[in-house]
Amino acid sequence: MTSAVLTLSALLAASTLMAPVAAAAPQTDPKADRPAAVPSGWKIVKGPELDKFAARFGSRADDRRAPSAGGDASARDIEPAPWATAFQSVRNYKYVAPEFGYDAPNTAVLRARSSGIKGWERFAIDVDRNTESVAFRSLANNHYVSVEKNFTGASQNVLRARSTVVNSWERFDLYYDHEGEEHHYAIRSRLNGNFVSLETTSTGPLQYTLRASKAQLSGPSESFLLVPMEF
Template identity: 50%
Template sequence: MTSVLLSLSAVLATSALVAPAAGAAPGADRPAAAPAGWEAVDAAGLARITEETNARKAPLAGELAADAAAEPELLAMQSVRNGRFVATEANYAAPNTGVLRARSAEFGGSWEGFSFEYDEATETYALKSLANDRYVAVEKNYTGSAQNVLRARSTSVGGWERFILYYSETLDRWALQSTLNGMFVTMENGYTGSLQYALRARSAEPTGSWEEFVLYDISA
């Protein structure tokens, strides 16, 4: 596994943070402006940033392969908040089958792998889990603590499965924003039980490590 982008000083951050509160969703399906300090990244931008950082090493990886920056499509996501990799819970029972959780200590295979598929027309990404070959959707109609949870459960891509990918050059971190509700994906570190570390699109802005991720190229 080779690193797409890393934040070596912040990956295992241990400072205590307060969970950000969810705000009101914007009216438009696709937010018009990026939050301060962040830029929306298209497929070309992802490749460019990858190339600029290809000399660094990941905590769990060696040198980046020479051609890995050409098509950085297969990626693993690591939560900055708890230092764990996002996995697809393909064996969970309904209604949480395929829920995404940052619970793996290291990249172990398809459970922690995702294909980031960019769409030029909408300038958004669809994420397909390599564990079950399903697209990740935001469960807006769920209620309670599971509302807006991310699940790899769709066989096609619509508004529920679209995300904007943001990068902060200052932080060297990534964030995902759902176009369905305009909210940023958050890792629920404070949850307990089967949804502990679940990913939910519920934050109005990327205000800290709860919404920040490190991306790793797993294609090489």
């Protein structure tokens, strides 16, 4: 009897040693939506936050997408949004407008230089829920804002309202400061991964130009207030 108990005890001990260890529950990285280039307090606009953003700033609740380059058969025309949006720089508190009077290559370049909101300062924000990205369409010429990555010199990575379709050059991520008193927004290009920044050191016609040139979100030059309004 004693030997049987000992044998059973030995078997139980051996089975315990051989039993696989349960895998630890996966941990959610609290910084997954906040890359190293984004300071604490800032979050990317996606998921439910993207739905809230779309409801406030004008895109329709259904999944309509901007027309894509290359004849994407799944892309549908955007239904006109009931709201327009103006972008106000937190650095100089001027509104963003395209410069249609500029010569190439800077025709329709975006600058934060207007004291008020008129026709040139109005944009539609088109939301693509499939990619959780946004595109900005100037209501002054009905063209999408592009990042000019292939430009060189003073015009490299400037933003211009010049495209009739949305491709990687026209797609952006939005971040917002959810701890601040005001909802400041930052814009990050999906083309080069840089944040859009206001050029305060430039002079001449490119002063206060918007350029996707900053690897880090560091201050008011990369922050904007969004002002919704009816068409």
